[in-house]
Amino acid sequence: MSRVVIVGGGAAGLELASLLGRSVEPHDEIILVEGETHHYWKPRFHEIAAGTFDNDLDTLCYFSHGARNGYRHFQARMTDINREEKLLQVYKPNGETDTLAYDYLVIAIGAISNDFATKGAKEHCLFLDTPQQARDSWQQISSLLRSGGQRTINIVGAGATGLELAAELAKVNGNLSQNAYAAKLTINLIEAADRVLPSGPLKMSQEALLRLEKFQINVMLNTRIASVDQQGMTTSDGLNLDADIQFWAAGIKAPDWLNNIGGLESNHANQLIVKQTLVTTLDSHIFSLGDCAAIPQADGSMVPPKAQAANRAAVHLAKNLKGLMQGKELTPFVYKDGGMVVSIGHNYAISTMMNDRLILKGRLVRRLYDTIFRLHQKTVSGLFTMSRLIISKRLKCIFKPN
Ligand SMILES: Cc1cc2nc3c(=O)[nH]c(=O)nc-3n(C[C@H](O)[C@H](O)[C@H](O)COP(=O)(O)OP(=O)(O)OC[C@H]3O[C@@H](n4cnc5c(N)ncnc54)[C@H](O)[C@@H]3O)c2cc1C
Structure with a gap:
């Protein structure tokens, strides 16, 4: 045993x-x-x-x-x-x-996120490392959206996490545009590298940037955050970026x-x-x-x-x-990368395929993004349960009142 x-x-x-x-x-x-x-x-x-x-x-x-x-x-x-x-x-x-x-x-x-020991980041930023942190973030965002007026959110890091968060928040804010009581968000997405998705292929970064700009997200490249306090962030060039809520999504360890x-x-x-x-x-x-x-x-x-x-x-x-x-020898794990899919807003995604030679984008690609999650569900719960969940989700989307 x-x-x-x-x-x-x-x-x-x-x-x-x-x-x-x-x-x-x-x-x-x-x-x-x-x-x-x-x-x-x-x-x-x-x-x-x-x-x-x-x-x-x-x-x-x-x-x-x-x-x-x-x-x-x-x-x-x-x-x-x-x-x-x-x-x-x-x-x-x-x-x-x-x-x-x-x-x-x-x-x-x-x-977990790596704040690279940036002064004030731990105390004044929200992180998305655990479900509880994600739920706490929603509590703050929800309250901000209900507070009306013009509000600002700073997000540090334009890798998959920061970029997906920025786009999702922009989409939610867009959906609330008819609501006179809802706050209007300015979203600053701050990245130290010279492009968004720095670890992805260049073409994907360019496509993602266009989409972020369409969402009116303020993308700040080549910008390094030196310190964070309750009011906002200060860049290494001394620029102050005031914000109501701040996220740290740069790097992991x-x-x-x-x-x-x-x-x-x-x-x-x-x-x-x-x-x-x-x-x-x-x-x-x-x-x-x-x-x-x-x-x-x-x-x-x-x-x-x-x-x-x-x-x-x-x-x-x-x-x-x-x-x-059973007494057998261990075999090496050989990893073949299947490309990258990043969701940008709830119904849109960008993906790389064929060793980054092909870039796909759009609503259908968002289905591909979901596929990775569905394959995970299939592995953990089996094909039957995964299929039932997909059908339940579809029916819920169709019949649920807005
Ligand atoms: C917002 C966001 C968006 C992302 N988007 C993408 C994407 O588009 N594509 C992509 O490929 N990757 C993405 N990632 C990264 C991806 O989520 C991780 O690479 C992946 O989840 C790593 O799997 P893991 O099993 O190593 O860790 P996790 O999935 O993080 O699981 C770790 C588990 O360990 C548990 N745990 C932690 N500490 C302890 C402890 N001391 N004792 C017991 N349990 C513990 C945690 O509760 C958790 O359940 C994203 C990540 C975030 C946060």
């Missing part, structure tokens, strides 16, 4: 727990350690913040899902590891600490407490360093994947921190761990 403990039920961890739970021998035990009660798909956190998220159909309760899919949800947050005794230390919602024994441990706790945890190797972004087989470099019983892992490829490149990469790594590790329990 083997006990596999997976920490983190996000894009990677939930897929892994579901795949293993449904396929391992009944005497093997799969435990998912996750602090939240419900799973939210992180690439939709900006929708929670903008009030456009569907809470009924797009979340999943770990406890009941685990019961149907062969894993146990242990609601707690990992705090440390004792590698000698193979014990995970956790902090439970009731304030108690506990330990959990493992034969194999998988760490998939994702990443794994949480600081992960750095060298249990003596494991980590990099400058606190990510655990793993081999191409996803096993950590110093412990053959501990694995890591998703945004919190630094995963090398044979050509020397690193797997990017993307939902798509987290999903593919989970599918690979599920096969590897099953094989390992």
Whole structure:
């Protein structure tokens, strides 16, 4: 009998727990350690913040899902590891600490925003790292929208997170234009690089910029924020950008407490360093994947921190761990990038295909964006449940009054 403990039920961890739970021998035990009660798909956190998220159909309760899919949800947050005794230390919602024994441990706790120690950012900015932060953001946005007049929102970082958030907020504000009591938003999207989506292909950045300008979002490129206070932000050139609400969405890192945890190797972004087989470099019983892992490829490149990469790594590790329990060798994870899809406003998306040679855009591409989420739902809940959810959503859109 083997006990596999997976920490983190996000894009990677939930897929892994579901795949293993449904396929391992009944005497093997799969435990998912996750602090939240419900799973939210992180690439939709900006929708929670903008009030456009569907809470009924797009979340999943770990406890009941685990019961149907062969894993146990242990609601707690990992705090440390004792590698000698193979014990995970956790902090439970009731304030108690506990330990959990493992034969194999998988760490998939994702990443948080990196404020690069910018003065005042932690105190005066909202972040979209957890569902709670996203819900708190909506509380503030909702109150701002109801306050009337001309209001300003600063968003730092024009990568996927910042850009999707800016566009979603602009779309919501546009929908409220007939409401005489609603505030009119000025949205500043501030980026230190010379283009939006700096890690994407140039053509995609250009298309995204045109769309953002159509939404009248004030895109400020080559602009670095030096400090933040309650009134607003100051750029490194001394320009003051006053705002009512400020978001930080620039850069990611794994949480600081992960750095060298249990003596494991980590990099400058606190990510655990793993081999191409996803096993950590110093412990053959501990694995890591998703945004919190630094995963090398044979050509020397690193797997990017993307939902798509987290999903593919989970599918690979599920096969590897099953094989390992049957005495087989681990195989390397080879990542093939399927392109990038970014949603810009609720009904529009831009995507790259064919090694970035083809750029697609429009309402239909938005369906492609949804497909990544639907594939995740298919992996965690099966084709039948995914189909029922799609049909329910369609019917809801058709019949729900405005
Ligand atoms: C607003 C936004 C938009 C995005 N848009 C895109 C996009 O368009 N395309 C794309 O590819 N990527 C996008 N991303 C990035 C994508 O969400 C991540 O790359 C992906 O979710 C990483 O998966 P993961 O499993 O590593 O981490 P996550 O999905 O973040 O899951 C980590 C899980 O670990 C849990 N956890 C954290 N700490 C602990 C602990 N101590 N103990 C137990 N559990 C813990 C968390 O609660 C969470 O459930 C976006 C991200 C954001 C925030």
